[in-house]
Amino acid sequence: MFYRPEEGHGLPHDPFKAIVAPRPIGWISTRDADGRNNLAPYSFFNGIADNPPMVMFCSMGPKPNSGEAKDSIAIIRETGRFGVNVVSQALAEQMNLTAAHYERGVDEFERAGLEVMEGRVLDLPLVAAAPVALECELWREIDLPGSAVMITGTVRAVHIRDAFLRDGRLDVTAYRPLSRLGYMDYAAVDEVFAMPRPDDLV
Numbered sequence: 001m002f003y004r005p006e007e008g009h010g011l012p013h014d015p016f017k018a019i020v021a022p023r024p025i026g027w028i029s030t031r032d033a034d035g036r037n038n039l040a041p042y043s044f045f046n047g048i049a050d051n052p053p054m055v056m057f058c059s060m061g062p063k064p065n066s067g068e069a070k071d072s073i074a075i076i077r078e079t080g081r082f083g084v085n086v087v088s089q090a091l092a093e094q095m096n097l098t099a100a101h102y103e104r105g106v107d108e109f110e111r112a113g114l115e116v117m118e119g120r121v122l123d124l125p126l127v128a129a130a131p132v133a134l135e136c137e138l139w140r141e142i143d144l145p146g147s148a149v150m151i152t153g154t155v156r157a158v159h160i161r162d163a164f165l166r167d168g169r170l171d172v173t174a175y176r177p178l179s180r181l182g183y184m185d186y187a188a189v190d191e192v193f194a195m196p197r198p199d200d201l202v
């Protein structure tokens with residue numbers, strides 16, 4: 001088949017998210033100016049640079065039934081900071097619970113029964129059970145066509161749970177990072193293989 005996005009795909013569900021897959025999930029934690037915690041998953045998410053390390057995530061439009069920005073975006077506009085928590089397969093159901101469209105001020109850490117770990121460099125709540133958590137400062141907010149916005153941030157601090165380090169390397173098979181596929185589908189990383197770069201071959 002062939003389609004141009006503006007003309008429609010004609011399928012029962014938009015295949016785009018299944019095409020750009022698997023996508024890592026940025027579990028975005030924030031604390032507003034009144035000290036209220038917020039947590040939500042975003043799979044239009046990625047690392048975008050490594051020196052200094054930077055990440056981005058995108059919000060698709062406002063909250064349903066309101067013209068207001070999603071809570072994560074509104075809080076980052078207020079405070080200029082956010083946490084990124086890596087979702088292990090063990091945390092899948094709790095991650096999903098935090099995607100509910102609660103009113104501003106509802107603490108998704110509490111709703112999902114997640115313990116908070118305090119940021120060490122920035123005033124942020126982080127997911128204590130996450131294998132890795134990043135403390136980030138807003139770099140730029142970028143308007144995208146339509147009503148989407150992209151948040152880019154600089155990583156100021158990195159927390160790695162020691163249990164997931166083996167021989168000085170992150171052992172992803174020990175925590176199986178969760179990724180988003182299309183539709184309601186997910187996949188966890190459970191097989192890893194290495195390949196030398198062409199320049200490294202003799």
Ligand SMILES: Cc1cc2nc3c(=O)[nH]c(=O)nc-3n(C[C@H](O)[C@H](O)[C@H](O)COP(=O)(O)O)c2cc1C
Binds near residue numbers: 040058071073101
């Ligand atoms: C796995 C997963 C990935 C998601 N990715 C995105 C995304 O990339 N962008 C987006 O706007 N919403 C995404 N959502 C929906 C948000 O999590 C949802 O709108 C949430 O209520 C936003 O919370 P907030 O208002 O506290 O920021 C995703 C939901 C799930 C379950």
